[in-house]
Amino acid sequence: MTRKDLDALFASPAALLAVGPEGVRDLPATGGGAGREAYAQAVTILDGAEVSRAEFASWLHFGAKVLGHDAYAGLVAEAAPGMPWRTVWAWWRPVGAYRAKPNLSGDAGVEVHEAPDGRLLLKLWSQWTQAHWLDPATGIRVPAPADGEFTERPYDAPVEGPVLFDPDDDQGLHQPDTWEEPVPLGGDRVMFFEPRGVVVLERNGAATDGPTDSGAVSWGEGGPWFTGPTAAEVPLDAARLEEAFDTDGMVLLTQDQLPAALTHVPTRELAVTAGLPKWFAAGVATFTLAWSDGKAHGLEPDENGLLHLGTFELAYADTGRVLVHPETGTVSMVRNGQGPFPFARDTETFVRLLETVYRFMGACWNPYPGEYGERDFLSEVAALEPLSVDEETPAHSVWEHLFAAIVELSPWGF
Template sequence: MSDDHAHSGPHADPAAALDDPAAVLRTGRARLRGLLASCPPAPGAGGPGREVVSQAEALLGTEAVPRSAYASWLHFAATALGHTGYADRIAAEAPRLPWRTVWAWYRPVGAYEAHPNLSGGANADVFERAGDGRRFVRVSAMWCPETWIDLGTGARSTTAPEGVTEVDEDLSPDGPWLFDPEDGPAPFTPEEWEEPLQVAPGRYLLVVARGLFLVEENRHPAQGEAQEAEEAEEPEEPEEPEEPGEAPAPAPWFADGGDGAGPLTARRLDEVFGVGNVVRVPAAGLPEALRHPATRNLLSGAGLPGFWAAGSVAFRAESDGPRPDSADGLLRLGGFDFGYCDEGEVLVDGATGAVLLRQPDATFGSGGEEPFPLCGDTEVFVRFLEGVRRHMGSCWDGHAAEGGGSGFLRSMRALDPDALDDDSSGEVWEHVFAGITELGVDGF
């Protein structure tokens, strides 16, 4: 690649330059990293190109790959991010890319999302529908409810298609395959990309901790039969891998800010905790003692997780919403089962919205009937629980660029540093967070 088209002048918008796949493919990776680094950090300061290029660079890290292979990684990043239009433009500009991504249900680097999370091992079985021969994959894991995916389109459903039976054949590749570490044509293969299912000639389904995706070998680039015949007679020299330069890859960037940015909504909590596992109470049904407007809005709108668990800790909300607990305006939201001590009652102050914990045996706090502050309000409480679910994958099977448990703790600290610094509440949250920072997917 050359740097000739990296920018059009000293005042060019670097983010806009990244939105042009043709320009990206003509630009050296070191220069691309420079463009990424010069973009403003704020959410919204860029488009799909900035998301795609920063994702590809995060995935590749220090690996040097030829231009055609780099196009494949850009195509994968765009598909995983949902930027199918950008992926199509990459494929059009680089018809000789060695492999393409047909579809991907995959957690991008730096995208702290609850789903998909296939940590701990996934079950993936291929089924075929009678009549039209259409194939589907059924996938499930400890933290992934059973999901059916159309192998042709990537469309997902929680219900099984009608008329399907499991494919009774060995789907292991019958020879060297695309990402074969010894004989495969792809110049770089992540370690976890192994043991694929060959679901069609040249098409491979890969199931990894961060999701699953279908890739295909580009056996017949769109060059025209005559040109292909000519190239077969006079093969091109192998492309030289291009070094990414000395500058580290900038962190993946997301237009919406990433890492749980944005308001809590009913749809968002349903996606994280599961439909039917969020308690919402119509405003008219909330107790009069709950006078705090923001808390009332949250409990009647976004809601509260009905059941939540990580490691040895579980939380269960009051199924009918908060109920009065004492004459001084406290209401019970639910309770923590800590696994080895008395239950911790989660309370909310009806006037201020502050969340408190009562833990009688003094494992946390001073014990007895006197509650102590747990966090600033119910929104922080929900975001802490949601944050654990969103960061599970990055803590258990994270990418090197994500920071694992330390990255998760930084994100939680940004929500309510006082709750984590206080001796009593800090100890509670340390125990809650340990479910993903210290324990593995199996709870040990």
Template sequence: MAPDDLENLFASPAALLAAGPGALGELPATGGGMGREAFGQAVAVLDGAEVSRAEFASWLYFGARVLGHDAYAGLVAAAAPDMPWRTVWAWWRPVGAYRAQPNLSGGAHVEVHEAADGRALVKLEAMWAGERWFDPATGEQVPAPAEGEFTERPYDAVAEAAEDVFFDDEEEPALHWPETWEEPVPLGGGRFAFAEERGIAVVERCGDLPAGPSAGAVGWGTDGPWFAGPAPAETPLDAGRLAEAFGEDWVLRLAPERQPAALLHSPTRELVAAAGLPRWWAAGVATFSLAWTEEGAHRVEPDEQHGLLPLGTFDLGYADTGLVSVHPETGAVWMVRNGGEPFLFARDVETFVRLLEAVYRFMGACWSPYPGEAAKRDFVREAAALDPLAVDPATPGGDVWEHLFAAIVELSVWGY
């Protein structure tokens, strides 16, 4: 397809829906703007499922909302007034985008909580996303309410709302229900919350359900995760990025006067002040605990034997321990494993933090990939670009990193 034809087709949802999948052919690697991006997101979730034109419009609208292309979603709605449902909001990992959150791998639990004055909140609990609260109307994340302010909606009310079904008969649904989507949580008023490993969405019906499976259902093809943007390895490591990966409460930032006086490496001092350090990290059987605190970091001194500043400790599992230190002048990160001699672990503290952050950022995609994603391959490539030592198992440092990386490139979310 010629570039101009591609742009014109995807710029108009009406033209795209009218043309159907037969007009698309083999798509080029890039091009098509936000319409192509919404299409790519839609077909990634559908994963080859056959749906009608009207139902595909619902999925195209979903893709646009996941990506924040709200103007394009409006064009879809105008082009397909007969679409059976629409997405109200979505907190969802886009295809090809390696992000620490949302990561609902391992399962998620969704509840509706209500206040005495009628206000409602959606509560999400997940192994790797923690506890989060959402405004059910907008999807805005809000602070957890005070204890006793909200209570879980009574079972009878949930059961009554559940009678307002979304997909109709579970055995022969009138609309396509992805196998990865958990049981819908009814919110009332024709709205439902769905969760799966890649996120949570609230959707609502636009009209009556079809009488049966849609006539004229076809597969809408596939597309690659080509639009995810620059690799984070190429972008600055800042406070927002660390907060997203580790959680704001689990990042330690220290003003220069609160840092160890013996730390002379300027880039490391700047990193600790501006972006911070993770207080805690976990993957598989391994955990890392930061040795520094707000109150005590300025008193940390180099050890007498090697002249290195203690930074933290890895519990590698099975009585295997790695003490992590930083050279006060060069910023290089060293490890002492089980009382042995120090060995180089990362070229500097920023690289060390980037590698830990990368594990969290790729984690969800490694465990719960979309069709066409190669998260494990892409993760190893990013780790190699950050520090070749990290992917060289012939070195002591690479051997430890291989053990840490195995949590996402070899094991499942359940650790096997």
């Protein structure tokens, strides 16, 4: 298949559904765009399960919505008007995409809140995500309501809703194991919630009556596929740091809020264009930025000629002072009075390592079948900073302690 033919096939959901799984075997490494991304998500999630073309269209639509390819999702809906359900909206981590948000691992939940006039809001929370209030019709984040404006719907309140995935139903639709507790939202809509995200689905009233397993086939087994570069290959920016550390967990500084003694231009540019993390936590360890109050202008180098960047509380009576060289930008640490020793090649690398821990949390704690979050995480941090995985260096013992929060411990820290 030529690149032109490949692009044309995936650009048309109608053509893709028509050729079926046999028409997309042994694909070349490149080409296919947004359609191939959505297709790879559907195939990976189904993991060989046999479904009809109509049901596969539902999963293709889901993959497009999860990835934010709303225009392509619209094309799928036009091409498959008989698909049994569609995705209204999804805040979901795609398979193979290592993103900081959503991360609903550990203690987490979603509540339906009702107003006296029948309006609904969703309150989403987790130990790793600030509380989000969402419009259930669109998934758009909205301000928290005033006290008393909405009340939480009781868990056992009788609410009618469609049963999309019923093992006793002759339609026999495929249901992921983690989609256990549908929450009815009225009409033909239900919500599913799990550590990878939250999604609202709608039963398609125009779907063809009768069993959907007619002509059911496996659409193959494969992994995710993406058109663009990975997060490790693109520059840091403020939006990315805000996604990882939250709005109140990062800070954009001005030039006059940085130490006057800091002459390393890349470090200064990072602080004023992308920002710096004010706070980081993983396992029992925390990091606090020393410059977050905007009063670091007069900060002077210490006896080793280094500027204090921040402090790790690694454990009880175990403290690491993070230091940056004002001219070269190299990052060092003094741990419990010992050092300084090299810790990261520069400030950007240091920030990237912290951000990478947050980006891989969900995939390490709640991976999809066949997803290797821990392996990919260790590979990425090793490429970022070899010191972090070099057992012969004092830096390794610190980074190993931080990395253990997601590769050895649970979301609860044990």
